[in-house]
Amino acid sequence: xxxxxxxxxxxxxxxxxxxxxxxxxxxxxxxxxxxxxxxxxxxxxxxxxxxxxxxxxxxxxxxxxxxxxxxxxxxxxxxxxxxxxxxxxxxxxxxxxxxxxxxxxxxxxxxxxxxxxxxxxxxxxxxxxxxxxxxxxxxxxxxxxxxxxxxxxxxxxxxxxxxxxxxxxxxxxxxxxxxxxxxxxxxxxxxxxxxxxxxxxxxxxxxxxxxxxxxxxxxxxxxxxxxxxxxxxxxxxxxxxxxxxxxxxxxxxxxxxxxxxxxxxxxxxx
Amino acid sequence: xxxxxxxxxxxxxxxxxxxxxxxxxxxxxxxxxxxxxxxxxxxxxxxxxxxxxxxxxxxxxxxxxxxxxxxxxxxxxxxxxxxxxxxxxxxxxxxxxxxxxxxxxxxxxxxxxxxxxxxxxxxxxxxxxxxxxxxxxxxxx
Numbered sequence: 001x002x003x004x005x006x007x008x009x010x011x012x013x014x015x016x017x018x019x020x021x022x023x024x025x026x027x028x029x030x031x032x033x034x035x036x037x038x039x040x041x042x043x044x045x046x047x048x049x050x051x052x053x054x055x056x057x058x059x060x061x062x063x064x065x066x067x068x069x070x071x072x073x074x075x076x077x078x079x080x081x082x083x084x085x086x087x088x089x090x091x092x093x094x095x096x097x098x099x100x101x102x103x104x105x106x107x108x109x110x111x112x113x114x115x116x117x118x119x120x121x122x123x124x125x126x127x128x129x130x131x132x133x134x135x136x137x138x139x140x141x142x143x144x145x146x147x148x149x150x151x152x153x154x155x156x157x158x159x160x161x162x163x164x165x166x167x168x169x170x171x172x173x174x175x176x177x178x179x180x181x182x183x184x185x186x187x188x189x190x191x192x193x194x195x196x197x198x199x200x201x202x203x204x205x206x207x208x209x210x211x212x213x214x215x216x217x218x219x220x221x222x223x224x225x226x227x228x229x230x231x232x233x234x235x236x237x238x239x240x241x242x243x244x245x246x247x248x249x250x251x252x253x254x255x256x257x258x259x260x261x262x263x264x265x266x267x268x269x270x
Numbered sequence: 271x272x273x274x275x276x277x278x279x280x281x282x283x284x285x286x287x288x289x290x291x292x293x294x295x296x297x298x299x300x301x302x303x304x305x306x307x308x309x310x311x312x313x314x315x316x317x318x319x320x321x322x323x324x325x326x327x328x329x330x331x332x333x334x335x336x337x338x339x340x341x342x343x344x345x346x347x348x349x350x351x352x353x354x355x356x357x358x359x360x361x362x363x364x365x366x367x368x369x370x371x372x373x374x375x376x377x378x379x380x381x382x383x384x385x386x387x388x389x390x391x392x393x394x395x396x397x398x399x400x401x402x403x404x405x406x407x408x409x410x411x
Contacts, residue, residue: 003395007388025354025356025364025366025369026364027363028358028362028364029362029365030361030363031358031360031362031389034327034329034389036307042332042333043314043316043317043318043330043332044316044333045333045335046314049335050313050335050336052337052410052411053335053336053337053338056337057337076291078366111371117341128360140312143312144304144312144315147312147314147315148315150315151315151316152315152385174338177301180388192337195336195384196335196336196337196385197383198385198386199385199386200331200386200387201331201333202333232404242359242360242361242384242385242386242387243383243384243385243386262330
């Protein structure tokens, strides 16, 4: 009888799991039945989602990826929004490098750039928290704060009616994250590392947003035009199907494209 | 004059109400995600949200990376509602390795075999209300 106790207990546990388990899900569904507007609602991944995989694949030299200068504010609102995105992405790189001084500098720069687009108030608490948590070397919490800063800035901009400018913050962050991803994979190519570039829905989402800008001045902005061209250039290089092998030369080309556009965003001539 | 004021105020009020219940649903989604924070997952600050009628479904799109693990967590503010969440790959095949459902909360674990686009399908199975607010957050490690 005692022999059966573990079996009985297992059966009870299994029963309990089933009673709380998800209502049965079909093994496959027809995605085309869902309206396009619904599936278009994309949450943009933060750079650390990609960086965590790179950490598992090897030992990237994160310090070498950090920029010495965070870029210059030209006063052009589109440039400032894009620059802010790249600076927040830099925060995620500094966290990977566990460079608390750099993280603190970035936290302060986020505040300066947020002020330039009238959303300083939204990130004061985040900036303070980034400094405190970087001093304590609580890297996981610093990551959360940078993610939060990104969302707070975007939400504050949307509240001000600057939805389109808010998109540029996300795009700036994505471009800088992709530049670093391709830089690391180029230095030590692996198919798994290159596969991280397969982000078709995200590229289409950004392209759609930029193509549909209602603010014509923003749509004609030199940087926005350049980014549109960059995204169109990247799209065919990331493969057509899930899991398709992305060759090393494509990784290099994407790195060149993103490096050029990041240089344009961070220079004062923008 | 009153009609004009109402036409301005009413949409604003409806929008505020919609935001309010999505915000409440969000706190339940975070409650569903809490156990995974203790297991080393980082919960994203960004989220999806909306409202659905009973038996209605909605798909949300996520870019997932092979090498990470993801927990998707769904919550609703409606007491006695039953909501479910399941994750499918870009071919429409069930991609989750584990899932659970407890009344107004649900969760699904995905360990992507490929980097690419995945879809979280949200369903309101039962609800005492006509429209049920929902929110989904995800955590990764």
